[in-house]
Amino acid sequence: MISFIWKFRFSLIFLLFILFCLSLSVLKNPKIYYDTERILEMSSEEKDVIDESIDDKNLLLASIRFKKDINYEAALIADSVHKTLQSKQSIRSVSSLFNEKKIIGSNFIPILSKRLKLSSEESFKKSFDRIKNQGSNFVSKDLKSLLFVINKNENADTNLTFFFDGIKSDLSKINDSEVYITGQSKSEHYMQDSVTKEIKFMTLFSSIFCAIVLWFFVRNIMFVIINLVCVIFSISITFSISQILYGGIELVMILMPAIIFIVCISDFLHLTNFNKDDLKKTDKFQLFQNQVKKIGVPVFLTSITTAIGFLSFIFSDVMPLTRFGIITCIGIFISLFSILIFYSLVVDKKIYGINEKANKTINNFIEKVTNIKRIESIFLLSIFIFFSIFGILNLRIDNYITDEINKNSKLYEEIKFFDDNFGGIKPITFNVSRDSSLSKEKIEELENFLKKNEVVIDFSSASILSPSNVSSTIKSRIKDIGSRNTNLLIEKISQYCEDLDLNISYSGVGFLFDNLSNKMTKEVLIGLVLAIILVGLLFVIINNYKIKFFIIALIPNIIPIISTIGIFSVFSFYFCLSNAFVFAIVFGLIVDDSIHIISSYRSCIKRNLSIDKSVSYVTQITSRAVIKTTIVIIFTLIPLLFSEFKSVSQLASISIVAAIVAVIFDLIFLPKMLRFFS
CATH class of the missing domain: 1.20.1640.10 (Multidrug efflux transporter AcrB transmembrane domain)
Structure with a gap:
């Protein structure tokens, strides 16, 4: 070869x-596959649940944020915007304050009437005051933001960039206002476009940083x-x-x-x-x-x-x-x-x-680090152990829709706006099966319970419940509260429905996202644990089945990872699908350094060098390359800290911290371990 x-x-x-x-x-x-797109493809839920979840993909939330209080003139313009959106072939339906209706009277045949009256300025003020007192899903609590719930026509053959730009242009007709648009399809389009740009720009800037440091060394x-x-x-x-x-x-x-x-x-x-x-x-x-x-x-x-x-x-x-x-x-x-x-x-x-000067500087650093006093090495080891224990005790898995987006992102800003003003964007559908206990009154009780738990109801079939209905459907949204809190909310709702003797099931992208993202996160972590064990076994095999190499291989790789988790746990770190992959990469980085040191030591022993000379060679020659690679990798990862994607920025921050911890451990404690086990 x-x-x-x-x-x-x-x-x-x-x-x-x-x-x-x-x-x-x-x-x-x-073609970039977005996470929720794959979740729907892979879900083992029944077909009708998947169909309802796919429908969530076509749901868009748009809002006009007024800098001043909403007046009659602004309402008229907003109403014309509503009609313009409704007339587009690419849009199936639009729901907003301008077509929201209420039931008048208690007659056998219900009479529906528009909540907001625009026939005159006086009727507008009276109706808007009633809305202010009674509340509406389509108006924020501070009465400065209007919500438009848009259902995109799935069959419409339209360029998504033109589609979203068109909606934004229509909503921007009102002066002194800001426009916000979000939804699964909007997020997917934004992410796909951003991923391609990020790969190009991050590779470019990482290459520049890498080139500068490499040139310094060579x-x-x-x-x-x-x-x-x-x-x-x-x-x-x-x-x-x-x-x-x-x-x-x-x-x-x-x-x-x-x-x-x-x-x-x-x-x-x-x-x-x-x-x-x-x-x-x-x-x-x-x-x-x-x-x-x-x-x-x-x-x-x-x-x-x-x-x-x-x-x-x-x-x-x-x-x-x-x-x-x-x-x-x-x-x-x-x-x-x-x-x-x-x-x-x-x-x-x-x-x-x-670069002899650089090598000399690194050699001096290695000499200082490897010759630290015993009390100092014990203190360092105590710090590693403390953070390792702290990290283990604070391990938790949680997943948010915004986990992949950094807080400085425009996409995050839009999602947070709807969380703060309109109850969130996470779609969950409640399906109550029809049986002898199902009644309109019980559905209304359930709806009131959902509202008390900050669930925003966009649609309910309770008002049209008839004996022919197979089930009652409640389409709703919640804030991005994380999979842990969402699961607690689901359990709470399930218990309430059990007390009401209602048979309830759940669907929607939000529900499926929580279940599958948690599952995927656990699988990544299990895979990481298996990988660590396999690496240990591999070292045992290539070293003539000496069990001591299992310990030598594992400890230098486990301690830096767990210590890093502990350090980040101080800042409320949690495992999610976005960062679980990062630790698989970090493990590869850490293993790389320790394997070079251990392999170099084994090579020296095979050449009949003494233990002291072998350890000396490892610390003087191999460790120099380890430090160089660590420095280059740290500088290469610096541009990634500014990525719009949290998984990429966390890859950089976690890898940098883990690399520093690993180098310190490999320089101070790994040579001592090699001496001890020899």
Whole structure:
């Protein structure tokens, strides 16, 4: 394999270039799968429940926020806006204050009358005062915002960008007002557009930061360019495989560029971590072969262990997880293959360099850290243990609709507006089955109970309940209170219905989102635990079934992760679908460093070096590469802190903290563990 890569290195580089060009053509118009879209596809609920949930996708909430109190002139313009929206072929129906009706009298045949009167300014004031006293779902409590509930025509063939721009343009006709629009289809459209932009811009800025730090360490611009080309080729080819195999890219795969960045940069720096004696070799192939045999084995091992963390997702029955696991594993090995090919070019053309000043600074840092006093190391270990225990005690799983969006996002601002002013955007449908106990009075009791628990009712079939009805349906919305609180609310409602002798079931995107997102989060965490155990077992196998290597492999990888969880738990951290994947990536990053140190130690022992000399080599040579990769990765992740997507920004923040904790542990405690178990 080594000889093959060396012999055909230029042909293989050309092959990678061809694959890269083909991948760009495949990714010309990428399809991004949004989470709720996949939830509906994967749900095991009955067909009628799914159909009702799909209908939620066509629901839009739009609002006009007035800077001053609503007057008669503004109401007339808003009414014309309502009529304009209603006349659009792309819109099935519009509900607002301007067509809200109430039942007058208690006759056998109910008489419906509009709540808001616009025939004259006087009638407007009287009717609006009544609405002010009685309340309405279509007016905010401060009487400065109007709500329009829009049902998009599912069959309408319309460009979504033009559709949403058209609605915003219609709603913006009133001066001194702001417009807010939200809904599942709006969020999906926004996210799909943003994902593509983010992948491009974040990759660009991460590349720039990475290039600056790499150049500082190697002082060779060609080496920096080759590193970045390797990363970009690997990312593009990997995404194109997802597009070819699955017809699109899962939203969770937005994390993949960061994974490939970490794998490529780390492995390249370890492979070019030459000794002065290595560089004296005149035979280029021998240098390539020796480095691949010496460093390539732990590099391959880190690729396997990193892949294991994602391979565990394959056994999930949740499609996005399975696809994410498969594509990420493929991406890791594409990166490894690309690294070896480009590394052969680096050795052949001597495209490497050493910044002796930087190496000296790092060596001095390593010496200071590894020679700290015993009391200081005990204090540090106590801090790690404290945060580990704190993290374990505060473990919790929760999922919010806005988990994927940062608070500085326009999308988050819109969702929060409807949460604050109109009871939220999370759709839940209550279906009460017809039996002998079902009555209009009981449904009304249930509705009053729902309203007391801050459930906004958009539609109820109670008013048209007849013996022919199979069930009574209540379509409602709640605030984005998280899956834990939503489940508590559902339990509370179920208990109330049981007391009323009503048979109730639930549907809607909000309900399905809570159930499946919690399930997916648990599966990711279970996969992470399995990956950690598998890595430990792998070390036992490759070290002649010595159980001590299970402990040596696990402790340096578990402590930094749990300590990081503890540190973030201080700031009310919780596990969700958005960040559970992050820890699988962090695990791969941490394992990478510890495996290089342990493998380097084993290699020294096999060369019959003493334990002290082996540990000394590890701390002086291998640890230097570990620190370099950590610094490069930290700087590479800095642009991701400003991502609009919370999973990406949390990937950056969690990885940076975990990387620092892991380096400290690997420098101070891992050498002590190697001595102790030897």
